[in-house]
Amino acid sequence: MAADEITEALNRIFNADSELYKERGFMRRVGFGKRPAVVNIDLANAWTRPGSPFSCDHMDTVIPSVQKLIETARGHRVPVIYVTTAYQVVDGLATDTGTWARKVPIESLAVGSPEVEIDSRIAPRPDELLITKKRASAFHGTNLSSVLIGAGVDTVIATGVTMAGCVRHTVEDASAEGFRVIVPRECVADRVAGVVEWNLFDLDAKFADVESLDTVLGEIEKLPAGGEARAAA
Amino acid sequence: MAADEITEALNRIFNADSELYKERGFMRRVGFGKRPAVVNIDLANAWTRPGSPFSCDHMDTVIPSVQKLIETARGHRVPVIYVTTAYQVVDGLATDTGTWARKVPIESLAVGSPEVEIDSRIAPRPDELLITKKRASAFHGTNLSSVLIGAGVDTVIATGVTMAGCVRHTVEDASAEGFRVIVPRECVADRVAGVVEWNLFDLDAKFADVESLDTVLGEIEKLPAGGEARAAA
Amino acid sequence: MAADEITEALNRIFNADSELYKERGFMRRVGFGKRPAVVNIDLANAWTRPGSPFSCDHMDTVIPSVQKLIETARGHRVPVIYVTTAYQVVDGLATDTGTWARKVPIESLAVGSPEVEIDSRIAPRPDELLITKKRASAFHGTNLSSVLIGAGVDTVIATGVTMAGCVRHTVEDASAEGFRVIVPRECVADRVAGVVEWNLFDLDAKFADVESLDTVLGEIEKLPAGGEARAAA
Amino acid sequence: MAADEITEALNRIFNADSELYKERGFMRRVGFGKRPAVVNIDLANAWTRPGSPFSCDHMDTVIPSVQKLIETARGHRVPVIYVTTAYQVVDGLATDTGTWARKVPIESLAVGSPEVEIDSRIAPRPDELLITKKRASAFHGTNLSSVLIGAGVDTVIATGVTMAGCVRHTVEDASAEGFRVIVPRECVADRVAGVVEWNLFDLDAKFADVESLDTVLGEIEKLPAGGEARAAA
Numbered sequence: 001m002a003a004d005e006i007t008e009a010l011n012r013i014f015n016a017d018s019e020l021y022k023e024r025g026f027m028r029r030v031g032f033g034k035r036p037a038v039v040n041i042d043l044a045n046a047w048t049r050p051g052s053p054f055s056c057d058h059m060d061t062v063i064p065s066v067q068k069l070i071e072t073a074r075g076h077r078v079p080v081i082y083v084t085t086a087y088q089v090v091d092g093l094a095t096d097t098g099t100w101a102r103k104v105p106i107e108s109l110a111v112g113s114p115e116v117e118i119d120s121r122i123a124p125r126p127d128e129l130l131i132t133k134k135r136a137s138a139f140h141g142t143n144l145s146s147v148l149i150g151a152g153v154d155t156v157i158a159t160g161v162t163m164a165g166c167v168r169h170t171v172e173d174a175s176a177e178g179f180r181v182i183v184p185r186e187c188v189a190d191r192v193a194g195v196v197e198w199n200l201f202d203l204d205a206k207f208a209d210v211e212s213l214d215t216v217l218g219e220i221e222k223l224p225a226g227g228e229a230r231a232a233a
Numbered sequence: 234m235a236a237d238e239i240t241e242a243l244n245r246i247f248n249a250d251s252e253l254y255k256e257r258g259f260m261r262r263v264g265f266g267k268r269p270a271v272v273n274i275d276l277a278n279a280w281t282r283p284g285s286p287f288s289c290d291h292m293d294t295v296i297p298s299v300q301k302l303i304e305t306a307r308g309h310r311v312p313v314i315y316v317t318t319a320y321q322v323v324d325g326l327a328t329d330t331g332t333w334a335r336k337v338p339i340e341s342l343a344v345g346s347p348e349v350e351i352d353s354r355i356a357p358r359p360d361e362l363l364i365t366k367k368r369a370s371a372f373h374g375t376n377l378s379s380v381l382i383g384a385g386v387d388t389v390i391a392t393g394v395t396m397a398g399c400v401r402h403t404v405e406d407a408s409a410e411g412f413r414v415i416v417p418r419e420c421v422a423d424r425v426a427g428v429v430e431w432n433l434f435d436l437d438a439k440f441a442d443v444e445s446l447d448t449v450l451g452e453i454e455k456l457p458a459g460g461e462a463r464a465a466a
Numbered sequence: 467m468a469a470d471e472i473t474e475a476l477n478r479i480f481n482a483d484s485e486l487y488k489e490r491g492f493m494r495r496v497g498f499g500k501r502p503a504v505v506n507i508d509l510a511n512a513w514t515r516p517g518s519p520f521s522c523d524h525m526d527t528v529i530p531s532v533q534k535l536i537e538t539a540r541g542h543r544v545p546v547i548y549v550t551t552a553y554q555v556v557d558g559l560a561t562d563t564g565t566w567a568r569k570v571p572i573e574s575l576a577v578g579s580p581e582v583e584i585d586s587r588i589a590p591r592p593d594e595l596l597i598t599k600k601r602a603s604a605f606h607g608t609n610l611s612s613v614l615i616g617a618g619v620d621t622v623i624a625t626g627v628t629m630a631g632c633v634r635h636t637v638e639d640a641s642a643e644g645f646r647v648i649v650p651r652e653c654v655a656d657r658v659a660g661v662v663e664w665n666l667f668d669l670d671a672k673f674a675d676v677e678s679l680d681t682v683l684g685e686i687e688k689l690p691a692g693g694e695a696r697a698a699a
Numbered sequence: 700m701a702a703d704e705i706t707e708a709l710n711r712i713f714n715a716d717s718e719l720y721k722e723r724g725f726m727r728r729v730g731f732g733k734r735p736a737v738v739n740i741d742l743a744n745a746w747t748r749p750g751s752p753f754s755c756d757h758m759d760t761v762i763p764s765v766q767k768l769i770e771t772a773r774g775h776r777v778p779v780i781y782v783t784t785a786y787q788v789v790d791g792l793a794t795d796t797g798t799w800a801r802k803v804p805i806e807s808l809a810v811g812s813p814e815v816e817i818d819s820r821i822a823p824r825p826d827e828l829l830i831t832k833k834r835a836s837a838f839h840g841t842n843l844s845s846v847l848i849g850a851g852v853d854t855v856i857a858t859g860v861t862m863a864g865c866v867r868h869t870v871e872d873a874s875a876e877g878f879r880v881i882v883p884r885e886c887v888a889d890r891v892a893g894v895v896e897w898n899l900f901d902l903d904a905k906f907a908d909v910e911s912l913d914t915v916l917g918e919i920e921k922l923p924a925g926g927e928a929r930a931a932a
Contacts, residue, residue, distance in 0.1 A: 030336055093850060095849065135409035140409040140845070
């Protein structure tokens with residue numbers, strides 16, 4: 001099945017589904033709040049470079065899109081936060097891989113290895129947080145929520161991979177926590193066909209506003225430009 | 234687009250995707266643990282009966298399947314837990330609908346209304362918990378994890394609706410918390426086309442074992458039969 | 467040992483301890499943020515009225531102090547949130563009392579009973595949330611954090627009982643979540659001697675600013691007065 | 700005020716308080732479960748060695764006691780988990796110190812510094828987890844709960860420092876999560892007078908069993924001895 005056939009088949013489903021959703025009051029617009037943060041999910045070498053079980057497609061779109069996003073964010077004092085996934089103990093009486101290793105090949109993601117390091121093309125600055133998570137969601141088992149509350153954030157702009165795994169779960173959790181959530185379409189990807197489309201569809205129906213990168217950049221540019229980054233608290 | 238066309242198109246995508254997933258070490262089997270619990274998600278009247286914005290399809294399959302599941306569970310001292318979604322304050326300085334009401338029509342789900350009551354055909358017994366949640370996941374903002382730990386549970390059997398919303402997020406969270414997760418295919422549903430299929434596909438690839446009801450019943454029947462239900466603690 | 471002897475002995479310890487704390491950089495002032503909320507913990511009949519295992523002392527100070535606090539808060543559009551503790555299933559395969567019932571007599575706190583209802587002298591208005599918790603902390607297993615994020619709150623003003631149990635744990639959790647925490651001294655109590663004093667000491671050293679009620683009222687009065695309460699979101 | 704005077708004054712208070720607690724059904728015994736884990740809290744150089752704002756007293760008792768505990772645990776396949784506190788960003792738009800730095804001098808605890816490394820006298824083995832936390836509780840913003848669930852743990856044996864801060868909050872959270880909690884008296888300490896005593900008193904009344912190290916060792920020795928440590932899952 002060719003990529004355009006898949007897209008066409010899925011779009012026909014989405015159109016029918018959207019009609020019912022709208023009729024019933026779903027698919028509302030959350031909108032931007034006053035203080036967004038960018039959360040980049042798993043844009044580390046295992047996912048952004050070829051040759052890993054985790055390698056994703058469409059990095060030629062995602063990397064430059066995320067570059068634009070974080071440059072604009074930094075120019076307007078919008079916090080940029082990075083998340084990666086890495087494990088310390090995969091064999092012991094108590095492990096950080098845990099039961100999830102029974103489902104997905106996380107045993108290959110070692111703390112401190114180049115695989116779990118953020119892609120150098122979009123690397124964090126020294127004053128930007130890098131959070132190491134153990135599960136799909138950037139919120140689960142991490143201090144991300146506490147960081148966002150401490151920084152007065154009300155809106156999460158989520159980017160990264162994979163759409164069907166870590167981005168999906170992170171977006172659902174961000175919404176559950178009480179944040180507005182925005183997903184810039186050009187900034188997310190995956191490694192198998194179709195899953196970007198159907199997960200964006202589900203998220204836009206129930207958890208987040210899926211927007212073009214241009215729309216997101218435009219919203220950030222409405223915020224006051226800032227010089228040196230300093231803590232809000 | 235007819236239902237069988239949708240299924241056929243999706244199955245062609247799933248087959249291609251599965252090949253890549255298996256090659257890369259995804260789609261492993263989690264397997265059953267020693268002490269499962271059944272968690273029934275949002276099987277309340279707003280979802281199981283017609284006439285609500287939340288009404289779901291395929292209740293003629295889901296209700297009898299869940300009936301069989303909980304009967305078997307009760308016969309083998311497997312805890313059965315119910316979850317519903319209901320709100321107390323939709324307009325005030327601090328609400329329990331919060332930002333989620335900006336996306337989905339939860340303002341109609343009032344605490345104490347018949348809509349949020351569990352469907353009488355599968356009603357909880359007096360010694361079975363009914364947890365009221367505010368977000369998609371049965372774990373978010375609830376004591377479900379604490380209840381499961383207190384009961385010594387290691388495996389969550391998740392049923393209910395909707396597949397693209399509350400079941401999906403609950404399964405992801407259960408997996409993140411460290412439980413094994415099993416989804417009996419006949420016990421889940423939704424209200425728009427395609428979403429049951431693609432969400433089961435994503436979950437089986439990364440978060441849970443999707444199994445037939447018969448397989449799940451067979452696993453429960455291997456556990457010692459029990460008489461009267463009493464707390465494990 | 468008379469009450470004033472206890473106080474004197476404790477104060478001598480606190481003075482010595484404070485010197486070391488200050489020398490080392492503890493006991494800093496957190497200060498008020500821009501958007502506080504009042505969280506009233508367990509001010510329900512089992513705690514505020516005589517005759518229960520949970521009955522607390524000093525309600526002649528606490529009740530009028532909380533009355534003043536919530537009146538002032540309501541006049542300045544500061545959200546007032548109530549928390550109580552109540553259980554649905556104390557005997558079953560999975561209970562909401564869980565292992566905590568092995569330590570404290572929570573089996574007597576039934577959902578829907580007058581004991582767990584908020585004291586009528588400080589009752590919630592219809593547009594104010596009442597959250598039912600199962601553990602000491604008002605954050606644990608509840609949606610309180612999500613409610614506060616949704617309402618844009620940055621500061622938690624904590625009142626109620628008991629100081630050594632639910633107030634202490636709630637304050638620690640509020641601080642961990644990233645909120646500033648303020649405890650008005652006249653608004654907290656307990657049922658045994660000494661514990662109010664030493665828990666306020668610990669909290670002020672490490673987790674919250676313990677302030678006089680007058681100071682707290684003064685800070686709230688700096689906020690713009692508001693008419694009708696409406697959601698911030 | 701001399702140490703023995705403090706102890707005597709506190710003991711007189713505790714005795715009076717205990718009478719009322721017991722009369723009302725508090726201070727019950729939780730007891731050991733079937734699968735304990737040892738959680739060592741902040742036994743890193745900043746706390747266990749002199750010269751830091753965080754340095755604690757009584758390490759001549761705590762270190763040998765924890766040595767005995769972990770040796771016995773390792774001999775019986777009881778998981779040993781370590782927790783330390785360290786920060787990456789203390790000045791930026793979003794920091795991991797956050798609002799807590801407004802209260803306590805955590806800005807000096809840098810990720811990767813010798814201060815936050817576990818004391819070499821009780822160092823983790825390569826197959827034992829070291830979790831880095833950002834708040835007082837070892838559960839807050841970490842994957843500790845998920846690790847314990849994945850390892851089938853039902854009982855947390857908590858050691859470390861400080862009693863009034865990180866140990867207290869961790870014990871409360873462990874209890875809230877649904878675990879049984881045991882505190883071996885010789886394995887905890889603090890840096891100011893009195894706080895070990897009154898926090899152990901509060902915890903024993905409401906959250907955990909405070910026991911002698913000998914009692915705890917005796918319980919672990921009842922478990923089957925094990926050779927090489929291997930994951931339970």
